[in-house]
Amino acid sequence: GAVVSQHPSWVICKSGTSVKIECRSLDFQATTMFWYRQFPKQSLMLMATSNEGSKATYEQGVEKDKFLINHASLTLSTLTVTSAHPEDSSFYICSASPRDREDEAFFGQGTRLTVV
Amino acid sequence: EDQVTQSPEALRLQEGESSSLNCSYTVSGLRGLFWYRQDPGKGPEFLFTLYSAGEEKEKERLKATLTKKESFLHITAPKPEDSATYLCAPMRSNDYKLSFGAGTTVTVRA
Numbered sequence: 001g002a003v004v005s006q007h008p009s010w011v012i013c014k015s016g017t018s019v020k021i022e023c024r025s026l027d028f029q030a031t032t033m034f035w036y037r038q039f040p041k042q043s044l045m046l047m048a049t050s051n052e053g054s055k056a057t058y059e060q061g062v063e064k065d066k067f068l069i070n071h072a073s074l075t076l077s078t079l080t081v082t083s084a085h086p087e088d089s090s091f092y093i094c095s096a097s098p099r100d101r102e103d104e105a106f107f108g109q110g111t112r113l114t115v116v
Numbered sequence: 117e118d119q120v121t122q123s124p125e126a127l128r129l130q131e132g133e134s135s136s137l138n139c140s141y142t143v144s145g146l147r148g149l150f151w152y153r154q155d156p157g158k159g160p161e162f163l164f165t166l167y168s169a170g171e172e173k174e175k176e177r178l179k180a181t182l183t184k185k186e187s188f189l190h191i192t193a194p195k196p197e198d199s200a201t202y203l204c205a206p207m208r209s210n211d212y213k214l215s216f217g218a219g220t221t222v223t224v225r226a
Contacts, residue, residue, distance in 0.1 A: 006159070032212065043203065043216040044160070093159045095214075102212050103147050107159035 002028050004096045006108030013084055013115055021079045021111045023094035029074035030096035034105070035067075038091040050077040074099070084115040118143045122204055122217035129194055129224045137189040137220045139204035147209035149187050151180050154201045154219070163189075163202075194224045 003026040013019050023033055031052050036044040048058045048069055056069035066088075068080040077096075081088055093110040097103070119142045129135055141149065148167045152160035164173045166182035173180050177198060179190045187204055201221045205214040 004159075034213070043218045044205075044214075046213060046215075049211070049213070091157075097212065103207060104162075104165065105150065105207070105212075105214060106162055107152070110157070110159040112157070 002026075002096070002098060002104070002106045004094065004106045004108040006094055006111050008111060009109060010112040011114070013113070015085055015115055016083055018080055018082045019084055019113060021081075021092055021094075021113075023077045023079070023096065023108050025075045025096040025098075025106075028096075028098040030077075031074065031099050032102060033071060033077040033094055033096045035069060035077075035079050036093045036095070038093060038110075044093060047079075081113065084113070086115045089113055089115045118206065118208070118215040120204065120206060120215050120217035122202075122220050124220060125218065126221045127223070129191070129222065131195055131224055131226050132193045134190070134192045134194070136191070137202055137222070139187040139189070139217055140185060141187070141204070141206045141215075141217075142185075143206040143208055143215065145209040147207045147212065149182055150205045150207060150214060151187070151189055152203045152205065154203055160203055191222065194222070196224045196226050198222060199224045 005024045007022045033050040035047045048056045050071040052071045058064045071077040095105045095107045121140045148165045151163040154160045164180040201219040203219045205216045
């Protein structure tokens with residue numbers, strides 16, 4: 001199957017700082033990537049759709065100025081949590097779909113963000 | 117609005133005790149129904165995609181089926197390594213977005 005890699009796997013940062021999370025498709029090109037967050041014992045909630053070469057589209061209630069998404073190439077999307085606060089602590093997961101198989105979705109291993 | 121309901125929330129099985137998980141969904145324009153397995157602290161691992169009512173897919177001890185309103189994941193003779201949270205997610209045909217259910221956490225005791 002297709003491989004999606006996220007980095008870092010976990011990160012601890014201080015309140016007020018920014019954190020960047022990378023999502024890479026290792027063996028395929030992805031026109032579209034999705035970013036999710038997951039709170040303990042809850043399911044995945046879609047945050048935004050990342051499209052290569054264009055602006056991301058955000059789900060209702062997600063602050064686009066706080067969660068900056070850049071999809072600079074067909075294999076890399078980044079999520080930057082700006083001015084992080086403890087309530088941003090969560091598990092962030094990305095998914096990517098191959099260019100020629102957009103009805104398939106493969107997930108990264110997730111990034112555990114803890115804001116102290 | 118899309119709705120996905122999984123039941124039961126939790127399932128405790130003895131090794132070898134077969135059971136089924138349910139996923140009820142309402143989505144405008146279904147492209148496919150996905151099943152994933154998620155282990156604690158990990159991202160979802162792809163299991164199956166079902167595209168049309170009546171379709172069935174199998175992988176080892178797992179079999180997924182699909183109707184117009186529900187999908188079932190059957191676990192036959194489970195082993196402890198089948199312990200995980202199983203997530204279903206219909207994908208919309210117009211934007212390829214997945215809507216996830218809350219999941220069923222399966223625990224298989226040896």
